[in-house]
Amino acid sequence: MSRSARSDRESSERVTVSSVPISRETLVPLTSAVDVEAAWLDRLVVAACEMPVSEGQTAVIEFMVRSLGEIFPDCGVGACLVEPPASLSTPDLRALGEQQLFKYVPEGEERRGVGMDPTRLFPGYAYERVLDVLDDPASGSTLHLASDDPQLEDDESPMMHVARRAALATGRGLGLARGHAKATLDARDLRALNSHMVQAEKLASLGQIAAGVVHELNNPLTSIVAYTDWLLRKQGPNGDPDSLERLRRIGESAGRILRFTRDLVAYARPSSEVPVPVSLHTVIEQALAFCEHVLAQHGAEVQRDFAEGVPPVLGMHEQLVQVFVNLFTNACHAMPADGGRLLVSSQLSAQGSHLHVIVEDNGHGISLEHLPQIFAPFFTTKVDGRGTGLGLSIVKNIMDNHGAEIRAERADGGARFVLVFPARS
Ligand SMILES: Nc1ncnc2c1ncn2[C@@H]1O[C@H](COP(=O)(O)OP(=O)(O)O)[C@@H](O)[C@H]1O
Ligand SMILES: [Mg+2]
Structure with a gap:
């Protein structure tokens, strides 16, 4: 069917969108997918599972969509990927995640924006099936297959088998990619924690040394400051100016050392608060x-x-x-x-x-x-x-x-x- 005929029908026909929950048990053996080349399936599943996780989930989804588009040249293939926030601990990922839509139409690859309606990626086609991406049911990520062939509605069609298998592979790919992203974050946190610990250890030993030094210095310094003060007062304002100046300098220098030792301890001392x-x-x-x-x-x-x-x-x-x-x-x-x-x-x-x-x-x-x-x-x-x-x-x-x-x-x-x-x- 030509594209224009498709668009004509688009306005006149109501298209049903269904979501088929799938599990490993309900998967139909692929041997019945007679008209799909085995080599394609192998490539799809192996590539999705073995794709380096460093590629990230966007790459996994793009690959799946492109490959399926090549297997079914007359179909539209798409995916709605809901990317979770950086921390994966939030229970409702869908509410916080960012949605990205990918489409492969027979004319070529197309990547659509963020935040569009994911329920119908292919309004120009008569039939569209939406499959939850396995292993990731909470995220709301879905794989879409659209065609003008009514057979697509039939769960026994080879296309549905492949689509389900693809959703499974995508789910695994996504799981790996997310696992990798989380491991990368954890490793980064661990490195930061490690360097903090090294710094804390350094400071703790510096603190111990400093506390020892301060303890040794404090008493003689306090005596120096106190006796200088006493001598200054004893000389009085009319005392020998040279002596007064020298005494003032001794007092200031001793005060400076006291301040420094106090700051050093404050810098290094671990707090128990x-x-x-x-x-x-x-x-x-x-x-x-x-x-x-x-x-x-x-x-x-x-x-x-x-x-x-x-x-x-x-x-x-x-x-x-x-x-x-x-x-x-x-x-x-x-x-x-x-x-x-x-x-x-x-x-x-x-x-x-x-x-x-x-x-x-x-x-x-x-x-x-x-x-x-x-x-x-x-x-x-x-x-x-x-x-x-x-x-x-x-x-x-x-x-x-x-x-x-x-x-x-x-x-x-x-x-x-x-x-x-x-x-x-
Ligand atoms: N309010 C300020 N105005 C101008 N310079 C400042 C001010 N606060 C800090 N500084 C600058 O930052 C430097 C470092 O401050 P600080 O770590 O407290 O050390 P210190 O006060 O012992 O010099 C100061 O020597 C000064 O040059
Ligand atoms: Mg200061």
Whole structure:
């Protein structure tokens, strides 16, 4: 039948679409498919099962559709593939998956778009059979055969045998492809986990060494700081200027070593805190209270712009306070000697799934060249000894532990840090 005759009939005839559930038991032996070359069937089944899974399910389906189209040159062959989301654990794949339609018509191969009606791929043909793709009943993927030959309606026809066999092979091919995709994802997760563990082990041993060093250093350093203070007071404001200057330098240097050892321990020490629902606004207020001294030193004005009805996040309170203490301290260090401004704002994402906190200052800002490096351990631009270069890498570690993200931006006349936390559902 010519294409135009087919189109004429298309408008006048109602076509029944049926879905035939099949199982291995109901498969008719292929020996009865007399008019289909055995070599074709072999090629079809073997290729679908042995096709490298790295090709992915789209390749499996394309191959099946093209091969069947070649076996039945007068038929339309198609498939509706419902691709599951990356994680295969969701029970209702159909609701979340993305649908792709493939068609092979006698004129050639055609691949159709996404999200079209999968119930009739071939409205131009009188008869269309729709077979569930085996091994994957939940996904809703289907194989379609369409023809003008009424024999197609007959379950005993050789074409139906082949179609069922093809659906079985497609199902296996899909199963393999999906298995491969999942294994690839698992392997990637495993590699990431492995490198995290190596890093954690390194940090744990660094933490032990650091804790030992800090313990040894703490007492003598505290004595140095205290005695320097005592000597400074004893000299009084009218003391020998040279001696006063030297004493001040001793005090500052000892303070610097104390800060460094404290940061090193904070960087490396594994935390024993467990996640609980935490109000970020409370965390921020506590961090601001901790930073009262350094904020006052820089004459910083603090502006809060908190969103209403913000849900808690699942987190470790102490660690989160540390995040904001580090950010506020950095902001103060960058601010002008007086007239500093610190803006802390929060907002809930449109879907309510994430919480954004923005920390912005009017300091000297971060140069474009430094921007990619600031979260790296030991990166500091502070030449006056106030920096250890560990603050932001501690922040980044803590954010990672919370499944949260942080990024730094250049703001108008200052720096901006954007923190994105998953809201607790
Ligand atoms: N608010 C900010 N404004 C300007 N530069 C900043 C700010 N926060 C961080 N930085 C830059 O990032 C670097 C790394 O910060 P950090 O890891 O906390 O180390 P440290 O404060 O000890 O130098 C700082 O030395 C500074 O150059
Ligand atoms: Mg810092």
